[in-house]
Amino acid sequence: MSAARTYVHPDTEDISLPRVLFALSEPLRLEMVRKLAERGEMDSLDLGPDLPRSTLTHHTSLLRESGVVFVRAEGRKCMISLREQDLESRFSGLVETVLSGYESDADQGHDDRAGGER
Amino acid sequence: MSAARTYVHPDTEDISLPRVLFALSEPLRLEMVRKLAERGEMDSLDLGPDLPRSTLTHHTSLLRESGVVFVRAEGRKCMISLREQDLESRFSGLVETVLSGYESDADQGHDDRAGGER
DNA sequence: ATAATAGTTCGAAGATTCTCGAAAGATCAA
DNA sequence: TTGATCTTTCGAGAATCTTCGAACTATTAT
Numbered sequence: 541m542s543a544a545r546t547y548v549h550p551d552t553e554d555i556s557l558p559r560v561l562f563a564l565s566e567p568l569r570l571e572m573v574r575k576l577a578e579r580g581e582m583d584s585l586d587l588g589p590d591l592p593r594s595t596l597t598h599h600t601s602l603l604r605e606s607g608v609v610f611v612r613a614e615g616r617k618c619m620i621s622l623r624e625q626d627l628e629s630r631f632s633g634l635v636e637t638v639l640s641g642y643e644s645d646a647d648q649g650h651d652d653r654a655g656g657e658r
Numbered sequence: 659m660s661a662a663r664t665y666v667h668p669d670t671e672d673i674s675l676p677r678v679l680f681a682l683s684e685p686l687r688l689e690m691v692r693k694l695a696e697r698g699e700m701d702s703l704d705l706g707p708d709l710p711r712s713t714l715t716h717h718t719s720l721l722r723e724s725g726v727v728f729v730r731a732e733g734r735k736c737m738i739s740l741r742e743q744d745l746e747s748r749f750s751g752l753v754e755t756v757l758s759g760y761e762s763d764a765d766q767g768h769d770d771r772a773g774g775e776r
Numbered sequence: 777a778t779a780a781t782a783g784t785t786c787g788a789a790g791a792t793t794c795t796c797g798a799a800a801g802a803t804c805a806a
Numbered sequence: 807t808t809g810a811t812c813t814t815t816c817g818a819g820a821a822t823c824t825t826c827g828a829a830c831t832a833t834t835a836t
Contacts, residue, residue, distance in 0.1 A: 558682075561682050593813065599794090633751065702782090712783090712827075715785085716824075719784090
């Protein structure tokens with residue numbers, strides 16, 4: 541037996557902006573979202589091939605709970621897709637804007653503390 | 659004597675998207691940014707009239723260090739403004755997009771956990 | 777100089793987050 | 807049913823965040 545794997549998602553109208561921004565504020569998750577936007581639905585393993593499984597689940601769950609991605613079980617795999625339309629209808633232009641300002645993978649590991657007095 | 663109050667700001671090119679998103683992911687700070695976008699430069703006290711001073715300083719410092727706002731001392735006060743142009747040149751459309759998807763002050767205190775199975 | 781008013785720094789407590797191993801659950805193939 | 811493969815849950819440790827009082831610094835007015 542065993543109940544098939546199901547996933548709870550917030551309704552579109554319940555997606556909260558601060559939560560979405562928080563979800564996107566983590567480099568690992570932002571990178572996941574970038575991949576999803578680029579390639580469409582993906583197997584969760586392809587989203588983070590090098591991550592421990594439990595870490596992967598943690599991040600995909602957070603993305604799902606914040607309304608950023610839709611998750612469905614397919615066999616033993618876990619297929620993940622961006623909720624582009626839902627996000628667009630709720631926060632028009634947000635995903636596109638965020639991703640366009642994000643140069644792939646490089647540029648990580650900021651030190652800050654930099655900057656002048658102006 | 660005593661060195662006048664000065665504030666360190668990251669250079670425009672060093673503003674990091676994840677950090678900006680994180681700064682905006684806190685409802686209190688997002689509300690501050692909304693006010694700044696609406697009214698322009700503001701006295702820090704007007705940004706959070708009900709907050710303890712140290713809490714206010716904490717949030718304004720985080721916004722400054724992440725490159726979202728510019729801070730300058732004016733007498734004993736602390737004037738804060740959005741770095742609109744810098745943000746625009748770095749992440750075109752981001753601030754406008756975020757704020758347009760944010761309905762002022764209401765709509766806070768989400769419960770989540772809601773949502774169906776889809 | 778003294779008092780009053782702002783803002784900053786420091787330290788601490790509590791809450792969240794992140795990471796990840798171990799154990800358990802779900803699916804598929806023999 | 808057994809084994810292989812994926813995912814999820816649980817728990818714990820480390821790191822970060824948030825909040826805020828107390829003490830301190832800076833600036834202005836008297």
